[in-house]
Amino acid sequence: MRIQLQEAINKLKDGEVVAIPTETVYGLAADASNEDALRQIYAIKARPSDNPLIVHIAEMNQVEQFASGFSPLAKKLAQTFWPGPFTLVLPAKNTVSNIVRGNQPTVALRIPNHPLTLQLLKESGLALAAPSANKYTQLSPTSADHVLTGLGDALPVLDGGACEVGIESTIVAVQGENWQLLRLGMVTEASIEAVAGSAAKKLSQPIKAPGQHVLHYSPRTPMRLFTSREALIACANAHIKSNAPAAALVLGSGAVPNCSYFELNKNVADVAQQLYDTLHKMDSLGAKELLIEAPPNESEWLAILDRLTRAAHG
Numbered sequence: 461m462r463i464q465l466q467e468a469i470n471k472l473k474d475g476e477v478v479a480i481p482t483e484t485v486y487g488l489a490a491d492a493s494n495e496d497a498l499r500q501i502y503a504i505k506a507r508p509s510d511n512p513l514i515v516h517i518a519e520m521n522q523v524e525q526f527a528s529g530f531s532p533l534a535k536k537l538a539q540t541f542w543p544g545p546f547t548l549v550l551p552a553k554n555t556v557s558n559i560v561r562g563n564q565p566t567v568a569l570r571i572p573n574h575p576l577t578l579q580l581l582k583e584s585g586l587a588l589a590a591p592s593a594n595k596y597t598q599l600s601p602t603s604a605d606h607v608l609t610g611l612g613d614a615l616p617v618l619d620g621g622a623c624e625v626g627i628e629s630t631i632v633a634v635q636g637e638n639w640q641l642l643r644l645g646m647v648t649e650a651s652i653e654a655v656a657g658s659a660a661k662k663l664s665q666p667i668k669a670p671g672q673h674v675l676h677y678s679p680r681t682p683m684r685l686f687t688s689r690e691a692l693i694a695c696a697n698a699h700i701k702s703n704a705p706a707a708a709l710v711l712g713s714g715a716v717p718n719c720s721y722f723e724l725n726k727n728v729a730d731v732a733q734q735l736y737d738t739l740h741k742m743d744s745l746g747a748k749e750l751l752i753e754a755p756p757n758e759s760e761w762l763a764i765l766d767r768l769t770r771a772a773h774g
């Protein structure tokens with residue numbers, strides 16, 4: 461059910477869970493200091509309890525409520541990339557709920573770049589723990605409709621339109637002047653390197669981001685990636701011969717005969733913005749298989765390639 465800003469604030473203050481828009485994907489939000497509310501997030505998503513949540517804040521000065529250190533490197537990255545699709549994993553204060561941290565010694569923080577959610581964060585005064593508003597391992601939602609279809613009409617959703625970035629945030633862990641990339645996203649490794657300068661790209665105690673399972677971000681329909689258009693078309697034809705329809709996604713123009721197909725403009729930002737929405741549409745066609753043209757294996761495409769590879773696994 462769609463709700464307005466003031467109702468969302470009231471519900472969150474009352475310990476309820478509300479889906480909220482961000483520029484990356486929609487989040488399933490709860491007051492980061494309310495453990496009963498946090499438990500509901502895990503229950504609704506059917507998410508394992510060792511998979512920590514990102515805490516969304518409105519201002520840089522809230523970092524120190526959660527992190528035991530905000531090193532010059534971490535601060536420089538935050539100043540460059542916030543508000544935006546960039547998450548910092550920092551050593552946690554022990555006052556931060558273990559439910560948020562998934563029992564890690566660290567906490568993940570981000571200032572999102574969405575006007576409605578920034579207003580929500582500021583007016584409520586809350587910090588909001590919010591993972592993507594989808595069932596565990598399924599496709600992330602980039603519209604209010606995706607959330608309601610995936611989690612049910614009873615869930616309150618603040619509708620902020622279609623997400624502008626469209627894939628999950630880049631995650632970087634920082635310890636002092638050392639950093640490590642934990643998840644690829646639209647803030648690229650090269651742009652982080654440009655800000656981090658000579659800082660070491662290696663933590664003294666390397667960490668693993670929990671929850672980065674190979675099978676992730678998946679449609680229900682089986683999905684296969686193709687590095688060649690010809691092979692994709694051949695596969696679509698084979699499906700026709702066997703009388704089992706496929707659906708295809710190609711990057712750039714070009715028809716796929718005998719098949720429902722979608723074309724995305726071959727531009728990284730456009731593909732990221734429309735990727736999940738297109739996969740949600742393809743998933744609802746009742747196709748036997750989704751045939752996806754892979755982007756080139758080049759640095760600017762790596763975050764999209766990462767999501768597609770995980771979605772296609774299994």
Ligand code: AMP
Nearest residue numbers: 512513564566567568591592669670671
């Ligand atoms: P989601 O918000 O659903 O995209 O998932 C958040 C992801 O952030 C988790 O799956 C982890 O991979 C990562 N993450 C969150 N908190 C931490 C943390 N304290 N340490 C390492 N990774 C984290």
Ligand code: MG
Nearest residue numbers: 591592593600
């Ligand atoms: Mg997720």
